[in-house]
Amino acid sequence: MAFDRYGQLKPTGAAAWLREPSAEFSAICPFSPAAGDEDELALRHFPAAAHKDPLLGRFEVAFVGYAEEADYRANGSSGGLVTWVAKELLTRGMIDGVAHVTENANPQGNEPLSRYTLSRTLADLRAGAKSRYYPVELSGVLDEIRKIPGRYAVIGVPCFIKAVRLSCAADPLLKERIPFTLGLFCGHMKSARMAESFAWQMHRDLREAKHFDYRMKSPDRPANWYRAQMTLMDGSTSALDWWHMADGDWGAGFFQNSACNFCDDVVAETADIAFGDAWHEPYSSDGRGTNVVIVRSPHLLNLIQVGIAEKRLSLSPVEPDFVIATQAAGFRQRREGLSFRLTWPRLGIRPRKRVAAGSHHLSAQRKTIYLMRYAISHWSHRVFWLARRLNQPVLYLAWARAVLASYHGLAYSRGKLGRFLARIGFGGIESRR
Numbered sequence: 001m002a003f004d005r006y007g008q009l010k011p012t013g014a015a016a017w018l019r020e021p022s023a024e025f026s027a028i029c030p031f032s033p034a035a036g037d038e039d040e041l042a043l044r045h046f047p048a049a050a051h052k053d054p055l056l057g058r059f060e061v062a063f064v065g066y067a068e069e070a071d072y073r074a075n076g077s078s079g080g081l082v083t084w085v086a087k088e089l090l091t092r093g094m095i096d097g098v099a100h101v102t103e104n105a106n107p108q109g110n111e112p113l114s115r116y117t118l119s120r121t122l123a124d125l126r127a128g129a130k131s132r133y134y135p136v137e138l139s140g141v142l143d144e145i146r147k148i149p150g151r152y153a154v155i156g157v158p159c160f161i162k163a164v165r166l167s168c169a170a171d172p173l174l175k176e177r178i179p180f181t182l183g184l185f186c187g188h189m190k191s192a193r194m195a196e197s198f199a200w201q202m203h204r205d206l207r208e209a210k211h212f213d214y215r216m217k218s219p220d221r222p223a224n225w226y227r228a229q230m231t232l233m234d235g236s237t238s239a240l241d242w243w244h245m246a247d248g249d250w251g252a253g254f255f256q257n258s259a260c261n262f263c264d265d266v267v268a269e270t271a272d273i274a275f276g277d278a279w280h281e282p283y284s285s286d287g288r289g290t291n292v293v294i295v296r297s298p299h300l301l302n303l304i305q306v307g308i309a310e311k312r313l314s315l316s317p318v319e320p321d322f323v324i325a326t327q328a329a330g331f332r333q334r335r336e337g338l339s340f341r342l343t344w345p346r347l348g349i350r351p352r353k354r355v356a357a358g359s360h361h362l363s364a365q366r367k368t369i370y371l372m373r374y375a376i377s378h379w380s381h382r383v384f385w386l387a388r389r390l391n392q393p394v395l396y397l398a399w400a401r402a403v404l405a406s407y408h409g410l411a412y413s414r415g416k417l418g419r420f421l422a423r424i425g426f427g428g429i430e431s432r433r
């Protein structure tokens, strides 16, 4: 895997692979039409699940809450539950290491900001808490797992967990050594350029960063007011709210990986347990952070129940509709949006999805939103590439502000364009979550 000019990880020689994909590659790529889908994998792993929901998949119980113990919540991006569950598995001796995404200390030059690492100690695991919206790849940690005997947990976004499941099905050694998978809900993956753009908007160069926090926490601000912070080599910091960035509206799709246009799994349906943010009042206003959790494996349900009984976790069971409401925008994009995108003409491999092409009846406004989001994703990579090459951040930032204003006009009836569109009965139909 190597970074392309847009800051996205691609298999090297991708064109040749795609022309003639090997049977081995086709069986483990999560977007391959020849690989099993999420429903098949979930049925294989959770055949006796208590519930089966068309959006949430198979599961035992869903909860809302956070880690009460120590400072897992304060140090996590959300309620700190991912690190808490991984720590329980590690300290109870159920695993020897955790594959997760940690920060590359002092990224210099072309070194990536984050990467998959195997943490074997509690200190290393805890140092890796927090969400990293940065391209990563699994080959190094999977090789290490193959090489060094032991039992491991893998943390990942839905397509990564699916790739791990498919790899385990193809490789008995991996299957034996990865008894647990911990999924993160996912809206979409960003390219490496998002962090660079955020640094530009803080009037900094990302190469000066010692530490980059995509979601700095502040208990006195609503949890969904994301704020990015860069710590420089001299210890000083620069921070900016995502809302004040030209490309900080997640839903507009800036720097989205194009594969995410063809994903239909928001909640890591193949993972033993999956975690997201409780984007629903009163939780979204609580700056300390709150998780929604979907427990699919009876083993992990037991672990969670012990944590609740010992008051180390504060969790309440919730209905599927609650979890779905926290991810409403993600499900629209991955269901009705996907069904629309699948109707577009396309060369090459046709993805095989659980959503049928054209299966939703969308208004002209909604179709325009999906088209615009697609165009923003596509062009953000290219305009940023040009601005970076010419060393003219203003070129990209002016473009991004203009398209964001148009997107907000259409989706939320904001600004002059939004008022005009609202007058003619077009626009203002999107809600953030």
Ligand SMILES: Cc1cc2nc3c(=O)[nH]c(=O)nc-3n(C[C@H](O)[C@H](O)[C@H](O)COP(=O)(O)OP(=O)(O)OC[C@H]3O[C@@H](n4cnc5c(N)ncnc54)[C@H](O)[C@@H]3O)c2cc1C
Binding pocket: 072, 075, 076, 077, 078, 079, 080, 081, 082, 083, 084, 100, 101, 102, 128, 129, 130, 131, 132, 133, 134, 136, 155, 156, 157, 184, 185, 186, 187, 188, 189, 190, 275, 276, 277, 278, 279, 289, 291, 327, 330
């Ligand atoms: C690209 C991306 C998109 C997301 N989209 C959504 C969304 O649309 N809706 C939603 O509710 N939640 C989303 N999340 C999940 C959310 O950001 C939190 O990670 C989740 O709520 C868990 O929070 P926590 O406090 O329990 O985790 P923490 O205790 O902070 O632990 C997070 C763990 O995840 C690991 N990690 C961080 N980044 C990655 C990564 N890129 N790949 C694999 N492991 C990683 C860390 O190393 C750490 O071990 C997304 C996460 C990512 C990385």
